[in-house]
Amino acid sequence: MDMILDNFNHLYHGFGIASDPFNILLMAIGILLGVIIGVLPGLGGANGVAILLPLTFSMSPTSAIILLSCIYWGALFGGAITSVLFNIPGEPWSVATTFDGHPMARSGRAGEALTAAFTSSFVGAFFAIVMITLIAPLVAQFALQFGPAEKFAVYFLAFASFVGMSKEPPAKTIVSMMIGFALACVGLDMVTGQLRLTFGFTELLNGFDFLIAVIGLFGIGEILLTMEEGLEFRGKAAKIDPKVVWKTWKTLPKFWVTSLRSCVIGCWMGITPAGATPASFMSYGIAKRMSKNGKNFGNGEIEGVVAPETAAHAAGTAAMLPMLALGVPGSPTAAVLLGGLLIWGLQPGPMLFVEQAEFVWGLIASMYLGNIVGLILVLTTVPLFAAILRIPFSIIAPVILVICAIGAYTVNNNVFDVLMMMVFGVLGYLLKKTNYPLAPLVLAIVLGPSAEEAFRQALLYSGGAVSVFWSNGLVSSIMGLGVIAGIWPLIALLFAKLRGTSAQPA
């Protein structure tokens, strides 16, 4: 209890620092820059923060991290915009947002989808900050429990809760997922330091980045599908309604269960530190199973936007904690911020909370304020962004193509990736038309490498004994949850049967 009171005391001082007018100004600038970075192709949060890092040299560390972390929040908010409007997720954790966000935009509900996405981001982030405020030291201890075996168990759980729920034929779902895994293997094998599946092509050294695949499969594929149905963007009919924010807000409270569940999943995944991407997929998968409207997910359910966005942002925010307390970055952006800390002369780690209390609590206070400032700023842009869909397709299509090409190039500064993007585009069109689900492919590209790495590290540790995945309470309970999640569809079926038979005799 003392600890919590102590934290509140620190936080109060933190607010004093963060609400300095100069820092508030930095927050607003940071959020706006972040949104621009999130919307611009290829400029993900990590890049954006890295590029602006040298500019912060002459600031105090607290002001510098407020600016940079607000760029990060802004980029997180901004990432949802392209996912909803053009089906192009700018960051791995926005992929699940496209599943329902883009169908909503196509049916003229872009404003609603954006409002729901922004609000959920805010709710998720806010929940995570409250958690950090209350139990930061405990959480840091928990994160230390995660070795390779535990991490693999978390990835396994994420896969298990997402698969086994698509309506497409199982063989096609598996093919799609295996293509993703295979593509993810290309390049350098981290564990042995060997090149694999590159067949001597230096262009393949880098492997297939998830972003290239997604820009092609989703972005270009979408344009081709749209063309097939004639030259129009179906969102064109969308009315621009400045009141859309209020109207959407009225509908959101009824998803409080989904929201709370996603917050918990997000925080947990952010700390473990599996990160925001598995959190968003897992949260979407579970919401689909639990929701009354689960069958309609993928056709533009607002709940399908709420679940992944909440979890992704809860995770993204919670991931700041292991970064500060342990010095492990929970995301690429956190890795860059971590570099920033070192450059400003702060060493993240166990002593940071003690030695640099002003900095840490200033940062935490700025998370509260930054997210509030951010939410207000991005909500005012909703009608503006929804209006983009009114631009005629023959203008917007080539611009999207250019954006895709720039985005694909900037991922690795590699022209070859632009060619690959086009190949993925055609593949996306073909697979979509022949009923192969694309989500498992993307999930496999994103999580495959981490899962394989954790699996093999665990086996190196155990000397090849698979029992390492049942060797302690933590890892076995996560694995157990994963198994339950994997066979859940069967359990559900069984329950339905039982209920059916017990109902009949009555």
Place this chain on the structure above:
Amino acid sequence: MEQAHHGAEAGPKQRAVEIGTALLTLGFGLIVLYGSVAVGAGWDGGPQAGFFPFYVALILCGCSLLNLVSGLREAREPVFAEYGQLRQVLKVLIPACIYVALVPSFGIYFPSVLLILVFMIWLGHYKWPLAIAVALGVPAFFYITLERWFLIPLPKGPIEAMLGL
């Protein structure tokens, strides 16, 4: 604007495309299989580099065969897409492919100008002044924001070199 005629127009059959896709994934699986055996797919005190992709490829090949069989069993009538629709798709796909092919040698700016011009004039039937304004404006916007503000160099070709950018 040309509109696809809905109805009984001819087109490639869904069955043929399904079979083709299954063969494609099968072929991909075989390549991966070959590649993973080449780096060692065994268990040497732990999985070797090719262990994981090897089994992924095996499952991929197996499921591709299943899809091939179910593709062969499919009815012969349904159409994948009408030729009219495919023509629409190709109208985007061909310029886009040319665009992408030009990027390695001409950089990203010049082909972007061409792409937007082609789309707006040929597909959108816009007037030249507007088309030129958009075609120059969009790449200029990216040049200023990315290269100048965020210091992210994009690929450039001989034309940019001539202009001294």
Place this chain on the structure above:
Amino acid sequence: MKHLHALGLGAVTALGMTALSMLPAAAAWEPTKPVEFIVPAGTGGGADQMARTLQGIIAKHDLMSTQLVVINKSGGAGGEGFLDVKGAKGNPHKIVITLSNLFTTPLATGIPFNWKDLTPVAMLALDEFVLWVNAQEPYKTAQEYEAAIKAAPDNTFKMGGTGSKQEDQIITVAVQKALGKKITYIPYKGGGEVAVQLVGGHINSSVNNPIEAVSQWRGDKLRPLCVFDSKTLPYTDKIQGDLSWSSVPTCKSAGLDVEYLMLRGIFMPPGVSDEQVAYFVDLFKKVRETPEWQKLMKDGAFNQTFMAGDEFKAWLEQSETIHKGLMQEAGFIAGN
């Protein structure tokens, strides 16, 4: 027992400086457009941090007339970045920062390049390696830890490190040879992750660079046993209790005859003129005098050896031979 006299070279530094000063002062060439600074590693790693610090220092002190733009090309253990520089023949607006992967990547992966394909500019510093254990372990000194490893069966002890067939694993293999016992090596993606895994007790020891683990030392979570250098570090600021970097003994003095330092150097594409190289040598000499750079050196307990010109080339030559020998012995050379 094998010596890793890779980089113990402090004494010759002075020579290098005089060699440099004989170059024509303030070369006539200057960059006319932004200079690309290639980082053959991912965002957030040690090389990336150093590159971005350099970028910040150069911008803040206005040391260059145009901008320096950092670009990460990390594919294939950095091979992608090196190939890019190798292919930019005669382009003076491109520089690359290197780490040990300059030597290890072509050997371990067979990616076709060699440092001789690039133009060496200067060595900025050398990064130290320290043997770390969890502070809760009973081993207070390197000797105690060595004895524990020797007493246990093969593969009882687990060493974590960054990447595979790179510097951390090379050191592990050398330690293994020195002790005559097998140690399990577990590769992770980054140094920070390794340090945390060590704090969490998922590995027994690591060979983290000072900057990666110093905060865990300060928090009394990790304990440095010895440093893989020929002499103790000169930094005397107190870090944990009464201990400072200078109180960490060398591994050699602790009976573990292994030395290894990692290059942090700058290269340019092939075919650039001497004037252009001289411009960058001069630039980095100015950088070294800034307070920000000196603070980075101190925070990371770097070995501040600076070299350029023929001396640097000779050092590279020697270092390459050593890496080749080590990698060959460890069986890390790409098969085929």
